[in-house]
Amino acid sequence: MKKCFFFDRDGIVNESPGPEKYVERWEDFHLMPGFVKVLRRVTALGYASVVVTNQRCVALGRLTPGDLERMHDQLRALLRDRHGLALTDILYCPHDRGVCDCRKPKPGLLLEAARRHAFDLPASWMVGDSATDVEAGQAAGCRTIWVGEKRLAGSATVSVDSLEALDSLIAAGRGVV
């Protein structure tokens, strides 16, 4: 079975639009250089890579599923054409709060990805910048990486203050992968 790195999207893959805000246009989607580094490194180590993202903006009518999927196609094209990298999958929750089993902190997106691709969840990692990412990763049985202020890391397996620091940690083989 394959191991996976799950990545939250806003604040990890791309710059966060801010709390309760959404990236509604590709022009506002700004790829994080640190994410590209980490994706390159975990790909080289043989991990699959899956983005799991809550996009309540769909439930709110700000974006259609088609708009969101086009944006994700553009993300894949950018990673492929500019960086020579590929994501294994991108799964999103389009629902409002409290009506589904896929909106993080629930583990539904990770479990669905594991079903699709036969991932070994205990050997996989969830990377995020919200407590709900850590909770979703733990609920799916993964190890977890918190990216942000250390004092807010909670019970994450590993905490780092930036994606660049995560890249260095993986490169050094200190407690990650």
Ligand SMILES: [Mg+2]
């Ligand atoms: Mg986030």
